[in-house]
Amino acid sequence: MEFFLISMLNGVTYGLLLFMLSSGLTLIFSMMGVLNFAHASFYMLGAYFAYQISVKIGFWPALVIAPLAVGAIGMLVERYGLRKVHKYGHVPELLFTFGLAYLIEEAVHLIWGRSAVDYRVPAELSGSLFKIYGTAFPEYRGFMMLVSVLMLVSLYLVLTRTRIGLVIQAALTHPDTVEALGHNVPRVFMLVFGGGCALAGLAGVIGGNALVTEPGMALSLGAIMFVVVVLGGLGSLAGAFIASLLIGLLQTFAVGFDGSLGRLFAPLGISFPSGTFLGELWGLTISSAAPVLPYVLMVLMLIFRPRGLLGTRDV
Amino acid sequence: MLEVSDLHAFYGKSHILHGVNLTVGDGECVSLLGRNGVGRSTTIKAVMGMVDAKGSVKFKGEEIGGLKAYQVAHKGLGYVPENRDIFPTLTVHQNLLLGMKGTKQSGRWSMDDMFRLFPRLQEREHTAAGVLSGGEQQMLTLCRTLMGDPDLVMIDEPTEGLAPKIVELLRELFIEINRRGVSILLVEQKLAIALEISQRLYVMGHGQIVFEGTPEDLRANAAIRKEWLEV
Structure with missing residues (x-):
C-alpha cells in the first residue's frame, strides 16, 4: 500500500x-508540421539558466x-x-532542429563544462511534506506537482478562453x-514556438534539480518525450x-517492482535453466527492464495503432 | 476599388495565370466565370496574397501586391474560401468571433445580423461547426468573413454542391451584401445566378480573361458561352 x-x-x-x-512539442x-528535435534542449537550457540564476x-x-x-530564445x-x-x-526544417540540438549541447559544454552542475532543490523546499507509513514524500515533489497543475490549468484557459487561444486552435488545422x-499567423507561430520552449524551460527549472542537470539530460529526456508524443498521437x-x-506511472512503478517472468510463471511450473537465453529473460526483473519499457510500448503502439491513442493522422 | 493588371501566378514551375486584367468598382457585383482549372480561384488567391504572383494589384488606389494575406485582409479585402473551410472543432460562435479583426465589432455587420439572415446559425450557435450540414457551413464561412467588415468580398464557388433552397438563401445574402455597399467578386460555375446578380462578368480560359461584359452581352454571345462555359 505504501x-x-x-509510486503513484x-x-x-x-x-x-x-x-x-x-x-509544447505537440x-x-x-x-507547423515540424517535430522539433531541439525541444528537449530547451528543457536543458531551462535547467542550466535556473542553476546560474539561483547561484x-x-x-x-x-x-x-x-x-x-x-521562451525568448525560442522566439528568436x-x-x-x-x-x-x-x-x-x-x-530541411527537421534537419535544422536536429542541428540546433547539437549546437545547444555544445554551447552547454563550453559554458558549463561536461559534468553535472550542482543545481539543488532550494532549502525552503527540501523538507518532507508528509509521511505515509513512515515513507516521506518530499516537499519539492509536491511543489513540482503544484507548478505542473497550475501550468496545465493556465494552458487550458489560454487555449479555450482567450482570443489568441481561438486563433491558435484554428491555425492548428487551417x-x-x-x-x-486578418490574423497575423506568422506571429502566432512565433508565439507558439516561444511558448512551447518556455514550457520546456519551466520543466527544466523544476526538473533539473529534482533529477540531474548535466549535458546529457536533453538526450535522455528527449527520447522519452518522443515516446510520449508517439504514444499519445502526434x-x-x-x-x-x-x-x-x-509513461510517468509505468516507469515509476516498474523501477520499484522486482518481480520477473520467472516468478510469475513459477507456480505453473514453467522455468528455464539460467545461462540459456530464455533463462536470462525469465530471470530479468521488471525493475532492471524499467528503462526499456517505454520503448517497448512505443514499438507495440507503432505496430498496432500507428496513429497513437488519440492521434488523427498516421505517423 | 480593385484593379488587377497583368497578374501572373505560379505553382512551383507551372505557370497558372498569364496576365490577368480585371477591375471591380465601388459597390459593384462582378462575377468571374469559367470551367474548373482555368485559374479563377488562383486569381482571387493571388489578389489575397495567398499564392506567389507577379503583376499589379491595386486596392482603393493603393498597391497591395506582395503584401501578406493578413495585411491584405486589414486593407478591407475579404476572402471566402471554397470547400466550406470552417474551423470544425470550434463552435459556430467562435468561428464568427475569429472573423472579427479586433475584439470589438463596429462596422456594417453584427452577429445579430448574421443570425437574422440565417436563423439556423443561431440555433446552432454553441455547436461544433464540424457537425453542421454543408449548406450551414457555407453560410458560416460567408458570415465569418463578413464579420471582418470587408469593403470588397471575394467569394469562391459558394453554391457548389448545395441544394436549390440554400442557393436561393445565398443569392439573397449576396443582394444584401451589395445593398450595404460592399463590392463582390464572385467566382461561380452556375451561369444562372451569376447572370442574375452581377453587374459585370468576366469569363476566364487558360489563365487569361477571354470575355468581359454585362449579363446582356454574355446572354447575346452564344459563341463565348459555348467555347468557354458550357460542358
Missing part, C-alpha cells in the same frame, strides 16, 4: 513534468526568469531560423484561412496528457 501510494505520487509528478515538455508539431540571485527569481529567457530561433528554412519544406481573415494535446501520465 509502495503503491508513493512520484509517477504523477514525473508524468506531469513529461507533459510540460510534450505539450502544439508546435500540430501547427547569483536565488531559486525564486530563476523560476520566473529562466522560462522567459528560454523561430523568427530568424525556422521561418527562413520553412519555404524549403519539412525535411493556417491559411485564419491568415486570410498532434493531440489530450493524447499527450494521457501518455505522459502513463
Whole structure:
C-alpha cells in the first residue's frame, strides 16, 4: 500500500513534468508540421539558466526568469531560423532542429563544462511534506506537482478562453484561412514556438534539480518525450496528457517492482535453466527492464495503432 | 476599388495565370466565370496574397501586391474560401468571433445580423461547426468573413454542391451584401445566378480573361458561352 501510494505520487509528478515538455512539442508539431528535435534542449537550457540564476540571485527569481529567457530564445530561433528554412519544406526544417540540438549541447559544454552542475532543490523546499507509513514524500515533489497543475490549468484557459487561444486552435488545422481573415499567423507561430520552449524551460527549472542537470539530460529526456508524443498521437494535446501520465506511472512503478517472468510463471511450473537465453529473460526483473519499457510500448503502439491513442493522422 | 493588371501566378514551375486584367468598382457585383482549372480561384488567391504572383494589384488606389494575406485582409479585402473551410472543432460562435479583426465589432455587420439572415446559425450557435450540414457551413464561412467588415468580398464557388433552397438563401445574402455597399467578386460555375446578380462578368480560359461584359452581352454571345462555359 505504501509502495503503491508513493509510486503513484512520484509517477504523477514525473508524468506531469513529461507533459510540460510534450505539450509544447505537440502544439508546435500540430501547427507547423515540424517535430522539433531541439525541444528537449530547451528543457536543458531551462535547467542550466535556473542553476546560474539561483547561484547569483536565488531559486525564486530563476523560476520566473529562466522560462522567459528560454521562451525568448525560442522566439528568436523561430523568427530568424525556422521561418527562413520553412519555404524549403519539412525535411530541411527537421534537419535544422536536429542541428540546433547539437549546437545547444555544445554551447552547454563550453559554458558549463561536461559534468553535472550542482543545481539543488532550494532549502525552503527540501523538507518532507508528509509521511505515509513512515515513507516521506518530499516537499519539492509536491511543489513540482503544484507548478505542473497550475501550468496545465493556465494552458487550458489560454487555449479555450482567450482570443489568441481561438486563433491558435484554428491555425492548428487551417493556417491559411485564419491568415486570410486578418490574423497575423506568422506571429502566432512565433508565439507558439516561444511558448512551447518556455514550457520546456519551466520543466527544466523544476526538473533539473529534482533529477540531474548535466549535458546529457536533453538526450535522455528527449527520447522519452518522443515516446510520449508517439504514444499519445502526434498532434493531440489530450493524447499527450494521457501518455505522459502513463509513461510517468509505468516507469515509476516498474523501477520499484522486482518481480520477473520467472516468478510469475513459477507456480505453473514453467522455468528455464539460467545461462540459456530464455533463462536470462525469465530471470530479468521488471525493475532492471524499467528503462526499456517505454520503448517497448512505443514499438507495440507503432505496430498496432500507428496513429497513437488519440492521434488523427498516421505517423 | 480593385484593379488587377497583368497578374501572373505560379505553382512551383507551372505557370497558372498569364496576365490577368480585371477591375471591380465601388459597390459593384462582378462575377468571374469559367470551367474548373482555368485559374479563377488562383486569381482571387493571388489578389489575397495567398499564392506567389507577379503583376499589379491595386486596392482603393493603393498597391497591395506582395503584401501578406493578413495585411491584405486589414486593407478591407475579404476572402471566402471554397470547400466550406470552417474551423470544425470550434463552435459556430467562435468561428464568427475569429472573423472579427479586433475584439470589438463596429462596422456594417453584427452577429445579430448574421443570425437574422440565417436563423439556423443561431440555433446552432454553441455547436461544433464540424457537425453542421454543408449548406450551414457555407453560410458560416460567408458570415465569418463578413464579420471582418470587408469593403470588397471575394467569394469562391459558394453554391457548389448545395441544394436549390440554400442557393436561393445565398443569392439573397449576396443582394444584401451589395445593398450595404460592399463590392463582390464572385467566382461561380452556375451561369444562372451569376447572370442574375452581377453587374459585370468576366469569363476566364487558360489563365487569361477571354470575355468581359454585362449579363446582356454574355446572354447575346452564344459563341463565348459555348467555347468557354458550357460542358
